[in-house]
Amino acid sequence: MIEVVRKGISDTIQDAGRFGYQHQGINPNGAMDLVAMRVANALVGNNLEEAVIELCHPASTFKFETASLIAISGADFSPRLNGKKISINQPVCIPVGSELKFSKPLWGTFAYLAIHKGFELNTWLGSKSTNVKAGVGGLDGRTLKKSDVLPLRFSMADAQEVTVFPWRANVSEFYPSLEYIRCIKGNEFDWMNRRSQIDFQKKSFTISPQSDRMGYRLHGPSMKRSHKEELLSTAVTFGTIQLLPNGELIVLMADHQTTGGYPRVAHVISDDRSRLVQHKPNDKINFKFISLAEAEELFCSQQQRIHQLASGCRHKLLEHFNMK
Amino acid sequence: MEIAIFWNRMRIPDNHHIYPVGDHALTVTFGNDMDPQLNQYVLALANELAKEPKWYLDVIPSYSTLSIVYDPVVIRKLKTTSAFEWVRAKVTETIKSSLIKLEVKSRTITIPVCYDPSVAPDIKRLAAEKKISVEKVIELHTRQTYCVYLLGFLPGFAYMGKVDDRIVMPRLDKPRARVPVGSVGIAGNQTGIYPLESPGGWNLIGKTPVKLFDASLPDPVFFRPGDKVKFKSISMEEFETFDQNTMQMVLS
Structure with missing residues (x-):
């Protein structure tokens, strides 16, 4: 124990x-x-x-x-x-x-x-x-x-x-030093006005100290809505970026609720979740859209590399304990 | 509590739309309305998917949308180049292959609620703003039979609707840091009960002694989507002497 x-x-x-x-x-x-x-x-x-x-x-x-x-x-x-x-x-x-x-x-x-x-x-x-x-x-x-x-x-x-x-x-390949966090578009991305849609992709956001396992709040340009319809509660996932009523964004994390009613402007791709999670309050991040096909491809390749690493480790351990 | 089980043959309409929710989930939407009919389609599709061998991680019904969470690595092993396209095709096929024989297990549950202002911190304000008496708020809240559209927000939190127009009330501007377990609230035209103590922004108009979440039970959550719910006004004394076992007995 x-x-x-x-x-x-x-x-x-x-x-x-x-x-x-x-x-x-x-x-x-x-x-x-x-x-x-x-x-x-x-x-x-x-x-x-x-x-x-x-x-x-x-x-x-x-x-x-x-x-x-x-x-x-x-x-x-x-x-x-x-x-x-x-x-x-x-x-x-x-x-x-x-x-x-x-x-x-x-x-x-x-x-x-x-x-x-x-x-x-x-x-x-x-x-x-x-x-x-x-x-x-x-x-x-x-x-x-x-x-x-x-x-x-x-x-x-x-x-x-x-x-x-x-x-x-060697874990460096799992945390590549890219200048942006990759996302795919959320279903309500165009509920933001043109200006905010551009800002999302061009401006930097700062991770707020008010961040935890539920979500990372972001400070940055205030996001404005052009579409005012209320979204009925619907599913969100780890990585969903919601637009809060005060114009701020929040990236939902492991302790996220199962459903939410705020517009989902984007979703961080699974391959970039770990890299984002390891950021600290006051770190600056930028977002970049990629295609769903690319996102899937990146995640599958990440998982494959983890499995390769695991079989390498298993082999090393077996070798070590047999030698003894 | 009555349990009415009936079979209903329905065709899930073709005018749905499917979109990705990130790279490991998708949503089937039948609209953006709080409409029992749309919710029936959602639950029917969830039922159908539950019958198959499980290829997904989660199926999450909401008001008028059904979301499916999957592992792209697992799906891609099914010899497909796009996990999203595979899941979309699967869902579309399930919808098309209906006429679905839909089993609607509709339970009608009566939940005792104490509306005493000592456990209902927002009831007087709500009554005042709506220019009606507290008694009228209670009457309007208990008169209706509500539909459980979905569970979300907290383990076992049931979103129910719709409340009478005369007691519709937007969420608090500043959510409370601590809402006691069992609190009954109103948010917009929805009503719900906090199954756990939690921060929350709903207007609190009462409190139920019924335990809605119990981690020690094999099925820890009391409500199910599709349940019909009625509220019954009880006194403070009845609230305090409520025996949880009577509720469990009725349920089993």
């Missing part, structure tokens, strides 16, 4: 999300950065959809009462193991009594801690993801707090010392 010895600001258990219940108003939740969640799982040889701990800065400090194989991916909060710096995107074998602590945020917003074989937690409606609003899933449906104990499914019985494995996942 691992124990939370110091509470983080908002750490939760998340997996790939709870699908199949949105018709009941139950939203999927799940990891904000699904790529990083899968990479962390891949590095420790897990099923890619296994539940992990999603960490925000300042993150919790953990004490391992069980020797474990762990990996951290996504944001880099300068993890330290027993005071010694360790790298992210690299599997690490740790003995009983180890303390994992995070310090300076170097990059990103959400980090993921995966542990070989995962946590021994109940699922709710087929998922371990935490739904804080409904108080279900994860650990008692809430963020982690001091003295929480998370039972683990597996113990690396013979781990005597910290072993950093000599390979690392």
